[in-house]
Amino acid sequence: MAPATDPEPPVGRSVGRSVGRPVVRSGEDEVDRIVAAWRRERPDLDVEPLTVLSRVTRLARHLDLARRASFARHGLEAWEFDVLSALRRDGAPYQLSPGALLTQTLVTSGTMTNRIDRLAQRGLVRRQKSPADRRGVLVQLTDEGRARVDAAMSDLLDVESNLLAGLDESGRARLADLLRDVVAPLDAS
Amino acid sequence: MAPATDPEPPVGRSVGRSVGRPVVRSGEDEVDRIVAAWRRERPDLDVEPLTVLSRVTRLARHLDLARRASFARHGLEAWEFDVLSALRRDGAPYQLSPGALLTQTLVTSGTMTNRIDRLAQRGLVRRQKSPADRRGVLVQLTDEGRARVDAAMSDLLDVESNLLAGLDESGRARLADLLRDVVAPLDAS
DNA sequence: CGAGATTACCTCGACGTCGAGATACCGCCG
DNA sequence: CGGCGGTATCTCGACGTCGAGGTAATCTCG
Structure with missing residues (x-):
């Protein structure tokens, strides 16, 4: 799995997002910090893929933990x-x-x-x-x-729904569509 | 990890996407099939979270495989x-x-x-x-x-870039933003 | 029909991880 | 200074997975 992290205190480096969302701006996350660290250490590299895929890895990890907890309530691994x-x-x-x-x-x-x-x-x-x-x-x-x-x-779906609380209906749909565009070619091969 | 899958031949059930993308329509993926199966078997449940999170799990798995292969080229686990x-x-x-x-x-x-x-x-x-x-x-x-x-x-970034080939620049940026909205609250807690 | 290739599943030893407990050390309070 | 809770790291036995190899049954053709 990709590096996870929780290093230094939120020293908040500037990050720069390719596409601005004008209104709400959720806070910087762990991946922003990791990406900033790589930009500082390896300015020769294009680390943009990390902005997507390191988040995927981290989300998968959170999901995994939540799943375990949910299943444990029903006596399942x-x-x-x-x-x-x-x-x-x-x-x-x-x-x-x-x-x-x-x-x-x-x-x-x-x-x-x-x-x-x-x-x-x-x-x-x-x-x-x-x-x-x-x-x-x-x-x-x-x-x-x-x-x-x-x-x-049933329990799992409740838990998953909570994990997605940061997104409204339309955000979830857009996220699902974008993910499908990425995953579909990989599943095919 | 969430169920993965590769079951029955692409029997292509209708799926229904909340938000239509008018032009390109990438093919159905494995998750569409899993979701369809659950809708058939458990019509009482709202399985919408799976459309996002099962894809996250699958993508994480593909990423993991690609990472392993990439690292192996440099003699690393x-x-x-x-x-x-x-x-x-x-x-x-x-x-x-x-x-x-x-x-x-x-x-x-x-x-x-x-x-x-x-x-x-x-x-x-x-x-x-x-x-x-x-x-x-x-x-x-x-x-x-x-x-x-x-x-x-360096190698990893090339590999990751290829994994994201299904998306253009703007798609990647939108995906990163949506993922941040989901992950940030989880990292915070 | 029958030999070889293929398929289905299981066996088993090696390996990495977990996690509770042990050990050594730090730092605060009286 | 002396005790005590907290911290940093290591120890070690249990566990789940991998994956190469084994056994048995089926399939493919000549």
Whole structure:
């Protein structure tokens, strides 16, 4: 992950924004300070990409913390939610192969085997033999697992909504659109 | 981290964007599919926050991969760069206490001790006793460490610039501003 | 039909991180 | 000066992930 930070007291260097927003001006953030430090130390570099991507990294970190806290209220770890939610949103009968879960959660196969083991042990999923392929396994959500993930999902959306409190409806929509423009080409490749 | 995904073939459900961009329309992305799945399975929930935050998570993941690849070209691991870059951007004499590095990299103290050990072993940093406080330690970049991190930083900025290729200058600026509005209150707290 | 390539999943050792606790030291107050 | 809470850093065992390799079943063609 990208450097995070919280160094020196807000010494507030001038920063310069390419596009001015005339009215409200939210305060300088950590990334402004990091970018200013790099400009001072490496004036030869164009550090503009950091203004976007370091914020993405920091936001992802905040989100991660908020997610953990939210899931903990429902007795779930973040990795458990990742697996259960993939099963849940696939719809009834809430079953997917380990392979499908791999691609959805972006972990390696060894990790997924381990996760399924532990989830099965906790009674949140069930391992079943694939009827079509004797190599295959199907992982199915139990009623308990579904109840947990449904509760956790509601809670998560509340938490996420709070994280976005700094933006109004239109800001969120614009942000989503801009992010899609960035992410779509990457997902495609 | 939030669910990632790559499930079913692009069955392209209708999605509906709150704010239309009239001209160019980049394709549907993975998050559009995840959101559509949740709308189908949990029509009782307002999943709008996912349109922003799941993209943030996915973008952070892509960024992480790109960073790793970039650093590897300079013989660095991502965690090594995180430490070295904090030292580098602080400016000469490129030294910080382990405690300062902790807050900047957001890892725990045990982890930082371990990182410093390994970086020192590789000759990229030096451990020195703090002159003022006998409990204290100062971690200083070696010439070798500085050379590495400088090279890696140039490369990283190129890579990041490419990740943002989907956006023009004004899009990047708008994105940075919107992200600041979200992140600033979180950093503050 | 059958050998080789491919696919699905699991095994297992190495590694980095966490986090509670230990240690050494600082600085304030009486 | 002596005690005590606070601070800076390190120690160490538990844990989750990676990823290369293994086993078993399926598929592809000749």
